[in-house]
Amino acid sequence: MTNISKNKLILSLALIFVAGGVSGAVLTLGSTSKQSSPKPPSMERVCDHMKKRLQARLSLTDEQLTKISPVLEKTARELELIHRRHIRDVELVFEKSNEELALHLSPEQQRKLEEYSRERKAYFERSNKNRDGKSRTPPGRTND
Numbered sequence: 001m002t003n004i005s006k007n008k009l010i011l012s013l014a015l016i017f018v019a020g021g022v023s024g025a026v027l028t029l030g031s032t033s034k035q036s037s038p039k040p041p042s043m044e045r046v047c048d049h050m051k052k053r054l055q056a057r058l059s060l061t062d063e064q065l066t067k068i069s070p071v072l073e074k075t076a077r078e079l080e081l082i083h084r085r086h087i088r089d090v091e092l093v094f095e096k097s098n099e100e101l102a103l104h105l106s107p108e109q110q111r112k113l114e115e116y117s118r119e120r121k122a123y124f125e126r127s128n129k130n131r132d133g134k135s136r137t138p139p140g141r142t143n144d
Helices: 003-036 043-058 062-102 107-127
Strands: none
Touching (some): 043 062
């Protein structure tokens, strides 16, 4: 094999290796970005999924689906209210915990705890936005 042929072979193999690496990186990046930011389940989507499963398992007719849709919509609303109550309860537990923790902290640590609490609340707000951009802050709560 001549020197030029060896160099061409080595260059070709290197290009194939690099192309494979780039392809793998692109595919991995595409699949992980989709997995890392799934939409939070809304009660409407949960009930829509439930409707589809009932239709498949019970072989419901279109007429039956029309009749049960209001029941499932009511279920979605009730589940959303329960979800909001639980969110409010969790937030109250955090607030109470922070008040008790603050008793054992220096003023600087209390300031940092308050900052951390604001960051947590902001993260919570961002992660609980509806698809239409409306906040799902429980009734009676403010976006401090």
